[in-house]
Amino acid sequence: MTKRRWLGLAAAGMGATAAAVTAGFFVERKVDHTRRAGAPGADELGSLHSDALTVRTEDGVSLHAEVDEVAPYSEEAAKTRPVSRVGKPRRRVAPDPTVVFVHGYALNLDCWHFQRAYFRxxxxxxxxxxRSHGRSGRSDKAHATIDQLGDDLRQVIEELVPEGPVVLVGHSMGGMSIMAFAERHRDLFDERVTGVALMSTTAGGLKTHHIVSRLIPDSIGGQVGSRVIAGLARAPQLVDSLRRRGSNIGFLVAEQFAFGGDVPAxxxxxxxxxxxxxxxxxxxxxxxxxxxxxKYGALGAFAEVPTTILSGTEDVLTSVGHSRKMAQRxxxxxxxxxAGAGHMVILEQKDRVNTALDELLAAAAAGPTSQVS
Known part of the structure; x- marks a missing residue:
């Protein structure tokens, strides 16, 4: 690279730094103003809890779990329950499924606040x-994989839902976890799962560098993103100090990347x-x-059960095109x-999401067109 080129890059870097400092001043003012104008009741979000339970994974990680119970179902109602998909023999089960919610990347179970309040x-x-999220134990790096999350979901189902039908609801990385579960534990999926909701997620083809800029070529984009993250990971405390709870930078990032429109602060x-x-x-x-x-190879399993795929049209993390592609498969x-919602559609358009889940649960309860004894 020529000296002139290096000088040009240096000048650009200095200009970018100055712009960032200037922008930072306005960011502080904008975020402070937005926070002061925030809707009341922020402390209520994520406040719904039940007794803490622990699910121990095969590699020794303790997963924090909670179960909201309902009154026992009646035996008379259970006798009228449709019992199987066509061609899939199954014993008779309770009239209502257990709904298992699987959260996304960098979130925790509290993200389902509005769904929990509605369906409780x-x-x-x-x-x-x-694993490694919320109140669960830390995983080692070797097990920080989507496939492992699919295995963890199997463990959760076997321990917390030992019998009866299951409806799985996953957001973002949680949807990927469900796909990994279906791929790696197809027999259990076929036997127990009667409905699935995949929200703001993808089965593959995600180009994370596009989140930074559409101008980064795909041929090097994956390397750029991974190297940047790996470099920052060498000083995680420094990065976490910038991301600390309550920081204005974090607030602005959440506002820009999680939502598609104006939402309460x-x-x-x-x-x-x-x-x-x-x-x-x-x-x-x-x-x-x-x-x-x-995980496109795993999608065949979902054709056997009622499946809802939901996305915000303004999602910049897992764009609506991913949802359309999965729906076609x-x-x-x-x-x-x-329309207009971003990645956190479960908050931004909670009523639309809850209605879609209501319809999914009705379809799951309706069962097949013919019964198998």
Whole structure:
């Protein structure tokens, strides 16, 4: 590289730094103003809990879990329950499924606040923090993989839902976990799962460098993203200090990347706090999974059960195109596009999401067109 080129890059870097400092001043003012104008009730988000349970994974990680129970179902109602998909023999089960919620990257089970509030008391609900997230134990780097998350989901189902039908609801990385579970434990999936919701997620083809800039060529994009993350991971404490709970930078990042439109400041603060609670070291360990993910081969399993695929049209992390592609690959899948919503559609358009889940649960309860004794 020529000296002139180096000087040009240096000058550009200095200019960018000056611009960043100037922008930072306005960011501080903008975020402070937004926070002061925030909607009341921010402390209520993520406040719904039940007794803490622990699921121990095969590699020794303790997963924090919570179960919201409902009153026992009646035996008379159970006798009228459809019992099987066509061609899939199954014993008779309870009329209502247990709904297992699987959260996304850098979040925790609290992200399902509005779904938990809406469905509490109507269905048996299971929530858990994925490994290295929330109140769960830390994984070693070797097990920080999507496939391992699929195995963890199997463990959660076997311990917390030992019998009866299951509906799986996954957001972002949680949707990937469900796909890995279906791929690696197909027999259990076929036997127990009666419905699936995949929200703001993808089965593969995610180009994480596009989040930074569409101008980065795909041929080097994966290397750029991985190297940047690996470099930052060498000083995780420094990165975490910038991402600390309550930081204005974190607030702005959450606002820009998690939502598609204007939302109450309390929502942004809520997401920002979950992100800040997940150490950068954990983010760095899971990050390489996203560019290499390919679970399209697992999608055949979802054609056997009612499946809802939901996405915000303004999602900049897992764009709506990923949802459309999955819907094309899953026969009979219902695609729900939430106009104007971003990645955290489960907060931003909670009513639309809850309605879609209501419809999915009704379809799961309806069962097959013919019964198998």
């Amino acid at each position: 008391g109507k269905h048996r609900l299971v929530f858990y923090d994925q 309390s929502y942004v603060e809520f997401v920002n706090n979950m992100l800040a609670a997940t150490s950068f070291q954990v983010l760095a360990e899971f990050f390489p999974n996203f560019d290499t993910l390919d 899953i026969g009979g899948a219902k695609l729900v596009e939430c």
